Amino acid sequence: MSADNNNTFKKNNRISTSDFGDLKTFLKYCSNEIIEGLFKNHKIRFTQPWALNDPLEFNPIIRFKNNGQNYVRYLFDGIMFPSEEQRLRLRLIEQQINMFGILSLTKVPDSFDMWSRYANGHKGFLVEFKSDFNKDLCMLSRKGKEYPIKEVTYVDEYAIDIDLLTDAQSNISLERFNEEMFYKKVSRWQDEIEYRLVRSLTDYPDYRPLKNTPHRDEKRYLFDFSLDCIESITFGACMSVKDKKSIMSLCEGSEIRFGQAIISREEKDTAGFSGKVYIKPKDDWPGSLLDMLSFNFLFQKSDIDHFKETVKINRLSDLPYYEGLEKWVEEFYRIKKAKRDYKD
Numbered sequence: 001m002s003a004d005n006n007n008t009f010k011k012n013n014r015i016s017t018s019d020f021g022d023l024k025t026f027l028k029y030c031s032n033e034i035i036e037g038l039f040k041n042h043k044i045r046f047t048q049p050w051a052l053n054d055p056l057e058f059n060p061i062i063r064f065k066n067n068g069q070n071y072v073r074y075l076f077d078g079i080m081f082p083s084e085e086q087r088l089r090l091r092l093i094e095q096q097i098n099m100f101g102i103l104s105l106t107k108v109p110d111s112f113d114m115w116s117r118y119a120n121g122h123k124g125f126l127v128e129f130k131s132d133f134n135k136d137l138c139m140l141s142r143k144g145k146e147y148p149i150k151e152v153t154y155v156d157e158y159a160i161d162i163d164l165l166t167d168a169q170s171n172i173s174l175e176r177f178n179e180e181m182f183y184k185k186v187s188r189w190q191d192e193i194e195y196r197l198v199r200s201l202t203d204y205p206d207y208r209p210l211k212n213t214p215h216r217d218e219k220r221y222l223f224d225f226s227l228d229c230i231e232s233i234t235f236g237a238c239m240s241v242k243d244k245k246s247i248m249s250l251c252e253g254s255e256i257r258f259g260q261a262i263i264s265r266e267e268k269d270t271a272g273f274s275g276k277v278y279i280k281p282k283d284d285w286p287g288s289l290l291d292m293l294s295f296n297f298l299f300q301k302s303d304i305d306h307f308k309e310t311v312k313i314n315r316l317s318d319l320p321y322y323e324g325l326e327k328w329v330e331e332f333y334r335i336k337k338a339k340r341d342y343k344d
Contacts, residue, residue, distance in 0.1 A: 025129060027127065027128055028105050029106070031120040032243045043223065045101075047101055047103075048097060048102075057185060061157065061159035061160070064085075070084040073086070088162065096181060097216065100198050101221050102197070103198075104195075111192070114192060121238060122263075123236055125235050125247065127233055128230065139199075139229070141203050142203050149195050150195065152185050152196060156186070199223075204223065228254075233259070259279050262278050265298060
């Protein structure tokens with residue numbers, strides 16, 4: 001994060017959606033399944049619209065002044081020809097779906113639902129991109145063009161009025177059409193506060209456009225990616241120790257900062273449901289973050305408030321639960337001590 005945002009990040013050792021109202025950087029929830037691809041191979045996917053998780057997206061209602069005529073199909077010599085509405089879907093919408101890739105971003109770091117949906121059930125991680133990451137060489141077009149990052153508009157009805165996009169010569173403005181297609185979503189997703197960087201797939205080194213047929217390009221487009229684009233990485237509450245160590249090892253030598261998501265069991269999130277997500281900077285942990293198993297990151301609120309409190313004891317028998325659990329306590333101590341001595 002920038003210096004200003006870093007102050008916000010460390011406010012009360014936690015962040016919430018409200019803390020990030022003026023966030024200049026951009027966030028992306030990621031599955032732990034892409035760790036090697038992103039941090040070792042330095043590749044990032046720009047996803048074709050058809051591969052996104054909303055079936056209504058890029059499948060809008062198409063409206064005309066004369067609805068009836070434009071929905072009529074035609075039969076000639078036993079061959080069915082599409083209606084004008086179907087023709088536009090096949091020749092215009094499908095063409096755009098196959099020509100562009102999307103990098104979906106947000107400004108919300110503490111969404112329980114997005115951690116579940118896009119970060120593999122909290123086992124993944126959250127990438128914070130720098131505010132100007134779209135200026136990095138890896139994000140530019142072949143001709144050096146900078147792609148803008150635009151906020152998505154949420155609507156109750158996802159529809160396109162063709163007549164409003166058509167000029168006097170009956171030509172459809174592709175620029176206006178794409179604006180309607182790429183930056184609007186139905187309001188059921190509005191809590192995600194999505195931003196998008198949309199780039200042409202012609203930037204891809206061996207891109208080959210599909211032939212003029214109504215089918216979809218199912219190739220995965222993995223573009224070159226620089227770790228210089230990243231400001232910070234936050235580990236999910238259920239992320240494995242192995243995955244955390246892998247990311248930190250692959251990012252060694254960079255200036256990337258790290259944080260840990262934790263979940264308060266009984267506190268309500270902004271949607272009113274139990275399970276509020278907090279994020280704590282890596283350096284704010286009393287022990288080694290990389291030695292703690294995932295169950296350590298789910299708390300009652302009292303645990304969060306007193307997390308850094310530690311009582312020093314002189315012998316194992318001082319533990320309040322030692323009596324009756326002597327063998328377990330001694331075995332726990334033996335294992336932890338062996339790990340510590342091995343590192344030393």
